[in-house]
Amino acid sequence: MIPYGKQAISQQDIDSVIKVLKSDFLTQGPQVPLFEKKIKSATQANHAIAVNSATSALHLACLALGLSQGDVIWTTPISFVATANCALYCGADVDFVDIDPSTYNLSASELEKKLSYAQQHNLPLPTIVIPVHLCGQPCDMEKIHALSKTYGFSIIEDASHAIGGKYQGKPIGNCEYSDITVFSFHPVKIITTAEGGVATTNTIKLAQKMALLRSHGITRDDDFMTEPSHGAWYYQQIELGFNYRMTEIQAALGVSQLTRLAEFVDDRNRLAKRYDDILGDLPIILPKQIKDSYSARHLYIIKLKLAETKLTHKQIFDTLRVKKIGVNLHYIPIHIQPYYQALGFRAGQFPIAEEYYEQAISIPLFHKMTDEQQETVVQALKDVLL
Numbered sequence: 001m002i003p004y005g006k007q008a009i010s011q012q013d014i015d016s017v018i019k020v021l022k023s024d025f026l027t028q029g030p031q032v033p034l035f036e037k038k039i040k041s042a043t044q045a046n047h048a049i050a051v052n053s054a055t056s057a058l059h060l061a062c063l064a065l066g067l068s069q070g071d072v073i074w075t076t077p078i079s080f081v082a083t084a085n086c087a088l089y090c091g092a093d094v095d096f097v098d099i100d101p102s103t104y105n106l107s108a109s110e111l112e113k114k115l116s117y118a119q120q121h122n123l124p125l126p127t128i129v130i131p132v133h134l135c136g137q138p139c140d141m142e143k144i145h146a147l148s149k150t151y152g153f154s155i156i157e158d159a160s161h162a163i164g165g166k167y168q169g170k171p172i173g174n175c176e177y178s179d180i181t182v183f184s185f186h187p188v189k190i191i192t193t194a195e196g197g198v199a200t201t202n203t204i205k206l207a208q209k210m211a212l213l214r215s216h217g218i219t220r221d222d223d224f225m226t227e228p229s230h231g232a233w234y235y236q237q238i239e240l241g242f243n244y245r246m247t248e249i250q251a252a253l254g255v256s257q258l259t260r261l262a263e264f265v266d267d268r269n270r271l272a273k274r275y276d277d278i279l280g281d282l283p284i285i286l287p288k289q290i291k292d293s294y295s296a297r298h299l300y301i302i303k304l305k306l307a308e309t310k311l312t313h314k315q316i317f318d319t320l321r322v323k324k325i326g327v328n329l330h331y332i333p334i335h336i337q338p339y340y341q342a343l344g345f346r347a348g349q350f351p352i353a354e355e356y357y358e359q360a361i362s363i364p365l366f367h368k369m370t371d372e373q374q375e376t377v378v379q380a381l382k383d384v385l386l
């Protein structure tokens with residue numbers, strides 16, 4: 001099976017992990033701060049808080065922005081469920097904004113319409129909007145940011161797919177148009193720490209809050225204590241936090257992987273461009289790239305022109321799998337998940353996302369995919385579609 005995505009582990013990665021295993025610290029040592037420093041320079045953000053997953057980073061980001069019961073976040077239905085779940089962890093509600101039909105990202109114009117409608121009809125406005133840079137392609141952040149000023153919401157960028165990409169020539173994660181940006185380092189993503197994530201921000205208060213909540217709400221910093229320290233052993237728990245810490249093993253892997261970030265992203269772009277060139281004649285819609293963006297190309301999603309194919313979406317998907325092409329589908333619209341249906345969402349509410357779901361297929365794309373593997377994928381698609 002040619003997988004839809006996979007990690008690229010080098011000898012240097014292996015050596016850096018082994019070095020940590022032989023060192024004094026498996027957790028809470030020097031590697032996590034080093035990884036955070038490297039993330040700051042890669043993203044040009046002022047602060048970076050490394051955690052054990054992007055899901056944890058999303059949770060901490062919501063808490064740092066004060067999300068609680070009675071609040072609501074708005075996000076896209078076309079994302080991994082974690083993007084929406086983080087609001088529910090905080091006791092807040094979730095609502096969705098339909099996607100842009102050409103980029104499949106949260107539509108900034110739909111957002112504008114929904115905000116204006118909510119305001120006119122006295123419906124709840126969002127406390128936080130979470131745009132997701134699907135496949136690594138940035139959302140229309142400039143417009144979403146402008147809307148946040150008019151309607152007073154905060155912004156968390158879910159950039160789980162997007163490290164190494166650029167928006168308006170600047171690195172995604174610099175938080176120019178958001179309060180916090182979150183990245184994932186799950187093995188299928190652009191770089192990996194096995195499990196892991198990070199939140200970047202330019203606001204020191206948000207960084208401090210996320211750092212505190214990452215480790216039980218415990219501080220050893222006199223400035224945050226309610227009384228003078230009792231001694232060198234002393235710490236205070238001042239909030240209810242979690243254990244969301246990244247290990248030294250993960251951070252060392254991350255530091256090593258980051259040295260090849262540009263290579264990973266360039267290679268993904270080269271492969272994507274090659275797909276663009278050789279898939280042109282098939283009854284499919286190729287992923288459209290907007291101006292002002294350099295996508296990290298986490299996924300290569302094609303949409304079937306079903307009026308021009310003999311087989312159904314499912315038949316095409318299944319045939320590709322039989323041909324050992326590890327196709328996948330990103331994503332099942334979150335609002336049609338049973339858990340979200342039980343919260344009151346219904347099929348039909350976000351028609352563009354649902355139509356997308358009936359046509360989309362992610363085809364294999366990963367660093368070090370060979371030209372031969374890519375040709376095997378293209379030939380399989382031709383066999384199925386022509």
Ligand SMILES: *Cc1c(COP(=O)(O)O)cnc(C)c1O
Pocket residue numbers: 052053054055056079080082083132158160161183184185186195196197
């Ligand atoms: C992978 C992913 C997450 C969750 O990341 P984890 O590190 O696995 O917790 C969240 N949002 C999106 C869009 C993702 O792709």
